[in-house]
Each structure stands twice: as C-alpha cells, then as structure tokens.
Amino acid sequence: MTRVILFRILRSLATLLIAVTIVFFFIRLSGDPAQALAPPDAPPEVVEAYRVKLGLDKPLPVQYANYVLGLFQGDFGYSIHTGKSSLTLFLERLPATLMLGGTALAIAVIFGISIGAIAALNRNSFIDRLVMGFSVFAFAMPNFFFGLVVILTGALVFGIFFGAAANGHISLLLLLPPAATLGLASMGAFARFTRSSLLETINQPFMMALEARGVPASRRLWRHAAPNAAIPIVTMLGLSLGSLVAGAVVTEQVFAWPGVGQLLVRSVATRDIAVVQFLVLAVTFSMTFANLAVDILYSFLDPRIRRAAS
Amino acid sequence: MSTFRDMPLAVRIAIGFVILFVLFALFGGFLTPYDFRQTSLLDRFEPPVFLGGTWDHVLGTDGRGRDLLARLAMGAKVTLLVAIFGTLIGAVFGSLLGLIAGGRRGKADTLIMMAVDVQASVPIIIIALFVLALFKSSLLLIVIMVGFSGWENYARLVRASTLSVRERGYVTAERVLGASAARIYLRYILPNIFNVILVQFTINLPLTVLLETALSFLGLGVQPPMTSLGQIMSDGRDRLLTSWWLTMFPGAIIFFLALSVSIVGDWLRDQLDPTLRNAGRRGT
Numbered sequence: 001m002t003r004v005i006l007f008r009i010l011r012s013l014a015t016l017l018i019a020v021t022i023v024f025f026f027i028r029l030s031g032d033p034a035q036a037l038a039p040p041d042a043p044p045e046v047v048e049a050y051r052v053k054l055g056l057d058k059p060l061p062v063q064y065a066n067y068v069l070g071l072f073q074g075d076f077g078y079s080i081h082t083g084k085s086s087l088t089l090f091l092e093r094l095p096a097t098l099m100l101g102g103t104a105l106a107i108a109v110i111f112g113i114s115i116g117a118i119a120a121l122n123r124n125s126f127i128d129r130l131v132m133g134f135s136v137f138a139f140a141m142p143n144f145f146f147g148l149v150v151i152l153t154g155a156l157v158f159g160i161f162f163g164a165a166a167n168g169h170i171s172l173l174l175l176l177p178p179a180a181t182l183g184l185a186s187m188g189a190f191a192r193f194t195r196s197s198l199l200e201t202i203n204q205p206f207m208m209a210l211e212a213r214g215v216p217a218s219r220r221l222w223r224h225a226a227p228n229a230a231i232p233i234v235t236m237l238g239l240s241l242g243s244l245v246a247g248a249v250v251t252e253q254v255f256a257w258p259g260v261g262q263l264l265v266r267s268v269a270t271r272d273i274a275v276v277q278f279l280v281l282a283v284t285f286s287m288t289f290a291n292l293a294v295d296i297l298y299s300f301l302d303p304r305i306r307r308a309a310s
Numbered sequence: 311m312s313t314f315r316d317m318p319l320a321v322r323i324a325i326g327f328v329i330l331f332v333l334f335a336l337f338g339g340f341l342t343p344y345d346f347r348q349t350s351l352l353d354r355f356e357p358p359v360f361l362g363g364t365w366d367h368v369l370g371t372d373g374r375g376r377d378l379l380a381r382l383a384m385g386a387k388v389t390l391l392v393a394i395f396g397t398l399i400g401a402v403f404g405s406l407l408g409l410i411a412g413g414r415r416g417k418a419d420t421l422i423m424m425a426v427d428v429q430a431s432v433p434i435i436i437i438a439l440f441v442l443a444l445f446k447s448s449l450l451l452i453v454i455m456v457g458f459s460g461w462e463n464y465a466r467l468v469r470a471s472t473l474s475v476r477e478r479g480y481v482t483a484e485r486v487l488g489a490s491a492a493r494i495y496l497r498y499i500l501p502n503i504f505n506v507i508l509v510q511f512t513i514n515l516p517l518t519v520l521l522e523t524a525l526s527f528l529g530l531g532v533q534p535p536m537t538s539l540g541q542i543m544s545d546g547r548d549r550l551l552t553s554w555w556l557t558m559f560p561g562a563i564i565f566f567l568a569l570s571v572s573i574v575g576d577w578l579r580d581q582l583d584p585t586l587r588n589a590g591r592r593g594t
Contacts, residue, residue, distance in 0.1 A: 011427065018428050023440070030444035136576065140568035142520050144527045144543065145561035148550060152558070155551050246433035250524050264436075265528050268443040276443040280436055288431045 005296055012292045019284045023277055024067050028060070030273075071281070077274030079267075086278035089263060097259035100252070101244050103175055104183035108240065111183075112190025113233065119191065120198035121221075131191055138188025143247050147181040147254035162255060178255040182247045186240040193236045198229040231301050238294035245283055321577045324570035331567050335390040338383025342368065346384040347535050350375035355553050372545060372556055382560060385539040388532055389519060389564070392453055396518040397511060399457025404464025405507055409495060411465065412472030423469075426462040434459040435521060442530045452531055456522050460514040467510055471503040505582040512575025516568035523564050539564050 051057050055066055070076075076086040119131035154162045154177065162177040201207065202225055210220050252261035260279065267275040314322065339346075344367075353375040356367050369378040411422040438455045445451060475481060481498050489497075525531030526540030534541070539560040546556025 014424065015428050015431055018424065019432065022428075026440070026444060136569065136572050140516055140565060140572045142523060142561065142564050142568070144524060144540075145557075145565055148543070148547070148557050148561065152550055152554055242430075242433045246435045249435060249439070250528065253528055264439060265530070268439045268530055271443055273443060276440060280432070280440045283436050284432050287433075291431060 004299065008292060008295055012288050015288055016285060019288075020068060020071065020281065021064075023280060024064055027273060027277060028063075076278045076281075079272050079275050081270060081272055086275045089275060090260060090278065090282060093258065093260040093263045096257060097248060097252070097261065099175065100179055100182060100257055100259055101248055103179035104244060104247075105186070105240070107179055107183040108186035108190055109237075112187040113194045116191035116194025117198055120195045120202065123199065128195075131195065135188035135192040138184050138191075141184060143181050143185065144250045144254050146184060147178065147251055150177050150181055151254070174255075178251050178257055181254070182244065182251045185243055185247060189240060189243070190233070190236060194229070194233055197232045198225065201225045201229040204228075231298070234294060234298050234301060238291045241287060241290050245287065318577065320573055324573040327566055327570040328574065331386065331563070331570075332390060334383060335386035338386060339380060341383070342377050342379045344377035344380045346376065346380040346537060348376060348380075355549065357553070358555055361555070369559060370553070370555055372542075372553075373549065378542075378556065378559065381537055381542055382539070382563065385537050385542050385560060386563065388449070388536065388538040389522065389567075392449075392456055392522045392538075393515055393519050395453050396456035396459070396522065397515045399454065400459060400461040400514060400518070401464055401507060401511055403458070404461030405468045405503075407461070408465040408468025409472055409499070412469040413476065413491070413495065413499070419469075422465060426465050429462040435524060438521065438525060439530065442525070447530060447533055449532060449536060452522060452525065456518045459518055459521050460510075463514065464507065464510055467506050468503055471506050472499055475499050475502045509575060509579045509582060512571055512578060515571050515575075519564060519568055519571075 055063060058066075074087070078085050079089060082089070115131045115134070119128045122128050151162050154160050160173070162174060207220065207225060210224055215224075248259065249261035249264060251257065252259045253265055256262075264276065264279045266272075267279070314325075317325075350371070351374070353367065353371050354373055356364070356371040356375075358370040358378075359365055359368050361370075367377050367379070369382065371377055372381065407422050407425075411419040434455075438459075441451070441455060476494075476499060481494060484494055484498060522531060522538065523540030523543075526538040527544045529541075529544055532538040532541055542560045543557045546553060546560075550557055
C-alpha cells in the first residue's frame with residue numbers, strides 16, 4: 001500500500017518537473033527577454049547589461065538550474081506592468097476564484113449526482129431520457145454562450161444585470177449565475193457518470209442475492225448500492241477539476257468576475273510573461289496534487305485495490 | 311450499418327444540421343452581396359429582417375455596419391477548417407503514439423505515457439493561453455494548438471486497444487508466419503481499433519470547436535481582419551442588451567454544431583460497440 005502511494009507521489013513529482021522544464025524551454029524559445037525588457041531604441045550595450053543582470057549570458061543548463069532553484073526559493077518573477085510579484089497578484093485574485101469554483105463544484109456535485117441517480121432508478125423512462133438529453137446538452141453548450149444567455153435573460157426578464165461584479169462588489173445574487181454557468185458542464189458529466197455507475201452496481205449478482213433474501217428496497221439502495229456506486233464517482237471529481245479550471249477562465253471573462261482567470265487572460269493579452277508562466281505552473285501544481293489526492297483517496301475507498309496492493 | 315431511415319429522429323436531425331452547417335460554411339458567402347470586411351457607417355446596428363430590418367441585410371449588421379450574414383458565413387468557414395484539421399492532427403498524432411506505446415512497450419511506452427500524464431494534468435486552454443502569450447497568434451498556430459487538444463485521449467485508447475488486439479491468436483499467427491511489423495499494424499491492428507478512433511473523433515470534434523471559439527471569444531484566437539464565430543460574439547458582447555442577435559446567432563450555431571456532432575457520436579458509439587452502451591464519457 002505505502003509502496004503504491006510512494007510510487008504515485010514520485011510520478012506526480014516527475015510530472016511537475018517535466019511541466020517546469022517545458023515552460024522554461026518555451027519561454028527561451030520565444031525570444032530574447034533582455035531585448036523585450038529594454039526600451040526599443042536601447043543601444044546594444046544596454047541590452048547586454050540587461051542580459052548579464054538577468055543571467056542570460058550563462059550557458060543554458062546553468063540558466064535552467066537557476067530557474068528551478070528560483071522557483072524553490074519562491075522567486076516567481078514580477079509583472080512588467082504593475083511591478084508586483086506574480087504571487088501577490090495571484091493571491092489577490094484567488095479568493096474570488098475559489099468562491100466561484102467551489103460554488104460551481106457544489107452545484108455540479110449535488111444536482112448532477114441526484115439527477116443521475118434518479119435516471120438510473122427509472123431506467124428507460126421519460127425522466128431517464130430527459131436526464132441523458134440534459135447531459136448531452138451540457139457537454140455541447142459553450143459556457144461563454146450560456147453565460148451571455150443568462151445575462152440577457154436576467155436583464156430582459158428580471159431587470160437585473162448579472163455581469164457587473166467588476167467593481168469588486170461580490171454578492172450571492174452575483175455569484176449564483178456565473179457559478180451555475182461554470183458548473184453546467186461538470187453537472188452533465190456527473191449525471192452521466194452516476195447513472196452508468198449506479199446501473200452497473202444494481203445489475204450485479206450480489207444485488208439480486210440481496211433481493212432474494214428479502215432485504216427491503218430502500219436498504220438495498222442506501223446500504224449496498226450507493227457505497228459501491230460512489231467509488232468511481234470519486235475519480236470524476238478529479239476529472240471535473242480540469243474542466244472547472246478551464247471553464248473559469250472563460251466564465252470569469254463573461255461575468256467580469258475579478259478572479260485568477262481574468263488575470264490570466266489580461267496577462268496573456270498584455271504579454272506579461274512572468275505572470276502567465278506563474279499562473280500556468282500554479283494550475284499544473286494544484287491539478288497534479290488534486291489528482292494525487294483523488295488517487296490516494298480512491299485506493300483507500302476501494303477494498304479491492306487496498307488489499308491487492310498490500 | 312443501418313440506413314438513414316432506421317436512425318432515431320434526433321440523429322437524423324443532427325446529421326441534417328451538420329450537413330447544413332458544412333453547406334453554409336462553403337457557400338454561405340453567396341447568400342449576400344457584401345464582403346465580410348466591408349464596413350458602412352450609415353448601416354450600423356441594423357436589426358435582422360424579422361425584427362424590422364430590411365432585406366438588404368437579412369441578419370442585420372454589426373457596430374461597423376458589416377453584414378452579419380457574410381461574417382457568419384466566413385466565421386463558419388474558419389470554424390469548419392479549424393475543426394477538421396484540428397481534429398485530424400490530434401487523431402493522427404495521438405493514435406500513432408498510442409500504436410507505438412502499445413506495440414513496442416518498454417521505454418517508448420513509459421515515455422509516451424508520461425507525456426500523456428503531463429498533458430492530462432493541465433487543461434489544454436491553459437497551455438494554449440501560455441503559447442499565445444509567447445508567440446504571435448495566427449490561424450496556423452490556432453489550428454496546430456487546437457489539433458493537439460485531445461491527443462492524449464487517442465493515445466490512451468489506441469494503446470489499450472493495441473495491447474488487447476496484439477495478443478489475439480490470428481495476430482500471433484501472422485507474426486509467426488513472418489509478417490513485417492508494418493503489415494501487422496496496417497492490415498490487422500489498425501482496422502480493429504478503427505471504431506475506437508472514430509468514436510473518439512466525434513467526442514473530440516466538439517471540444518476542438520469549443521476551444522477555438524473560446525480562444526477567439528477571449529480575443530486571443532483568430533485575429534482581425536480574419537474572423538471566426540467566437541470573435542463575432544466577442545465583438546457583439548458590448549451590445550448584448552440592445553443588439554442581441556450579434557452574439558446569439560453565432561453562439562447558437564456553435565452550440566447546435568457541437569450538439570449535433572455529440573448526438574451522432576453517441577449513436578455511432580452504440581452502433582459500433584454495444585458493450586460501451588452505458589460507459590461514462592470522460593471529462594476534458
């Protein structure tokens with residue numbers, strides 16, 4: 001068991017190192033940072049001075065080592081526009097994004113699992129087809145389009161403008177529309193996954209045996225089917241995180257939500273490389289650790305994996 | 311394979327919409343005399359004909375007086391181009407790596423699966439934004455980046471299928487009889503895993519469309535004077551409440567295209583492999 005987890009941790013660390021390496025080489029490939037930082041009409045000596053100051057005169061392996069060491073020491077670079085450190089900018093924006101993402105995940109999990117379970121228990125009924133139809137709808141719906149439909153409907157039907165969190169004023173009324181928009185795709189995925197997982201469990205021989213022994217239906221469902229069906233859904237949590245992160249970038253832009261996604265888009269548009277590379281690494285780190293946590297949780301939940309490993 | 315008449319109604323409608331979309335992308339420009347770049351300050355924010363506009367601009371005009379129908383036709387063309395080439399690049403590249411990983415095992419397998427791990431731990435839109443911060447955006451760059459979205463799913467699927475197919479009796483028999491590796495791959499393994507690739511193609515295509523339109527919507531994808539459905543939406547956003555058709559028409563086209571391909575894909579998956587009927591769809 002410990003060996004499996006240790007191996008999994010090592011693999012995650014390797015993934016991170018590869019990501020850091022790719023980011024480093026892409027930045028070096030894209031051009032000369034000294035040239036970009038110096039004023040356009042700067043004489044060659046000035047550009048050369050910048051180069052020495054940034055350590056760009058050293059051989060590539062040394063630069064790479066310095067880069068990785070810098071990351072370990074918390075040197076994530078500074079924004080060329082505001083002069084603030086990337087970390088500070090990120091931390092300023094993080095609460096808004098966590099609030100949005102957390103609410104979206106809660107909406108997706110609660111509603112997705114409920115309607116998926118209802119569909120599985122009423123297989124081939126009208127409700128089942130409705131839920132499956134909804135999950136295809138949610139998969140195909142671009143969140144920027146859905147967000148704009150929500151804003152338009154809110155304004156025309158209720159007379160409320162949802163896309164106005166820009167002045168830093170965040171309230172529940174302004175939180176729910178973007179959270180629902182962001183959670184929509186994951187909700188469909190959770191519904192689909194719960195349905196297939198529960199159906200598979202219900203059709204297992206042990207469920208038939210329980211029925212033959214006269215165990216009441218509600219006890220069969222809650223005591224026996226639900227825990228078994230829940231295990232694969234845990235993997236879905238890890239997978240949905242990626243679509244939440246990706247969706248947040250677009251959703252924050254649509255609703256003018258002052259989060260990390262908006263910072264990322266703005267930094268890309270203004271070519272603020274230090275901020276962009278930090279945000280990319282931050283996303284990679286958090287997603288790798290989240291997936292690691294899900295994997296470990298999964299192996300604890302499933303006795304087959306737990307025993308096979310020991 | 312069943313005929314068109316045997317298909318469920320939803321699938322027939324979906325196929326109809328995809329055909330309509332392709333026709334619109336190819337020939338939509340002939341429906342209007344205007345060029346998609348042609349501005350006219352006298353005809354700004356004209357409504358569509360069914361909202362009190364004139365037949366001159368059937369779907370109305372945008373903030374610079376450009377004909378919306380002409381712009382949608384051009385945007386559809388770009389979306390079609392990106393979708394087809396983008397999906398093909400990912401399919402070919404990913405399937406090839408999957409074949410190598412599954413066929414050769416050993417070091418190549420470990421390396422490729424590690425690359426798959428890295429790719430799977432970062433959403434493609436984040437990678438795309440990173441690349442767009444470093445390099446100048448162009449249609450070619452967008453096609454290439456969109457192309458690499460989803461390659462890891464092809465690699466994973468094809469690797470698993472190759473592993474199971476190569477151990478079957480007839481493949482072993484071929485190998486014993488002295489068939490070359492290339493012959494075994496092309497003649498026996500590829501046809502066997504073709505269905506898997508085809509189904510993955512239909513899952514991946516909507517994702518490539520959504521990625522390109524999302525990037526263009528953020529203003530970082532296809533750049534003017536060229537246009538795309540996402541860029542048209544982004545242009546019309548400021549006038550959402552007064553000229554809603556500028557955002558809703560392109561948005562609806564993107565949505566119905568992704569929906570139609572998904573419906574056809576779901577049906578195709580059921581047709582090709584009944585054992586997959588209830589399998590959950592993986593997230594992005």
